[in-house]
Amino acid sequence: MAEGRSSESSPVLRPGTGQVAAALDETDHAIVAELRRDGRLSVRALAERVHISRATAYSRLERLHREKVITGYAARVDADKLGLATAAYVSVSIEQGAWREVLDALETLPGVEKVALVGAEFDMLVEVRARDNHELRDVVLGRIQGVPGVRATRTWLVFDEWER
Numbered sequence: 001m002a003e004g005r006s007s008e009s010s011p012v013l014r015p016g017t018g019q020v021a022a023a024l025d026e027t028d029h030a031i032v033a034e035l036r037r038d039g040r041l042s043v044r045a046l047a048e049r050v051h052i053s054r055a056t057a058y059s060r061l062e063r064l065h066r067e068k069v070i071t072g073y074a075a076r077v078d079a080d081k082l083g084l085a086t087a088a089y090v091s092v093s094i095e096q097g098a099w100r101e102v103l104d105a106l107e108t109l110p111g112v113e114k115v116a117l118v119g120a121e122f123d124m125l126v127e128v129r130a131r132d133n134h135e136l137r138d139v140v141l142g143r144i145q146g147v148p149g150v151r152a153t154r155t156w157l158v159f160d161e162w163e164r
Contacts, residue, residue, distance in 0.1 A: 024069065027052060031060055032069065039073040076163075084129040086136050087158040090144060091122035098149030099123060105147040111139040122154070 024032075030050045034041060041049070047057035064070045079087065094102045099117060106115050106126060114127040126144065130136040140155055 027056075028060060028064065028069070031057070031064065035070065035073075079129055083131055086130045086132055087161065088128050088130075088136055088140070089156045089158065090126040090128055090140055091120075091154045091156075092124040092126055092144065092150055093122045093152040094124065095149045095151055102147055102149045105149075106144065109139065109143050111135070112144075122152075 027050060031046065034046055034049050043054055043057050043061065046061075047054045050057065052060070061070070079085065092102070092106075102124070103115060103117070106112050106124070111128050111130050112126055113129050116125045117123065118125050128136060128139050128144075130139055136155075136157075140153060144150060145153055
């Protein structure tokens with residue numbers, strides 16, 4: 001750890017956002033990186049990989065949870081083996097001021113994996129997974145385009161993907 005820097009240092013205000021970012025040091029980043037690689041690591045294994053004591057690992061994990069740096073754990077799955085072999089990104093253009101209502105509606109739709117509000121020629125980017133192209137068509141043309149406030153969509157079919 002850098003001299004004069006404590007893992008318990010004061011939170012940092014993110015400029016222009018009014019949000020407070022947790023002050024993280026190299027050890028905190030290493031803990032998060034190891035857990036992103038394998039969220040099922042025991043505290044003992046985590047401590048060994050990061051070269052800290054188990055007590056330090058426990059206290060750091062507790063703080064990272066308390067400060068909501070770590071918000072949960074999830075299993076990564078093979079979408080093909082889950083029967084969701086078709087994936088697409090759908091750009092969504094919405095009526096001005098309707099983003100909250102559209103976001104709320106998209107969150108409930110089957111097949112919608114992720115929604116991002118973006119600053120682009122469209123307003124939202126939606127990740128969709130489906131069993132096949134027919135189901136994808138129904139999600140995009142039937143459900144997403146049917147949401148009040150949606151003006152237009154554009155779909156990009158994913159041929160292959162890679163994730164860290």
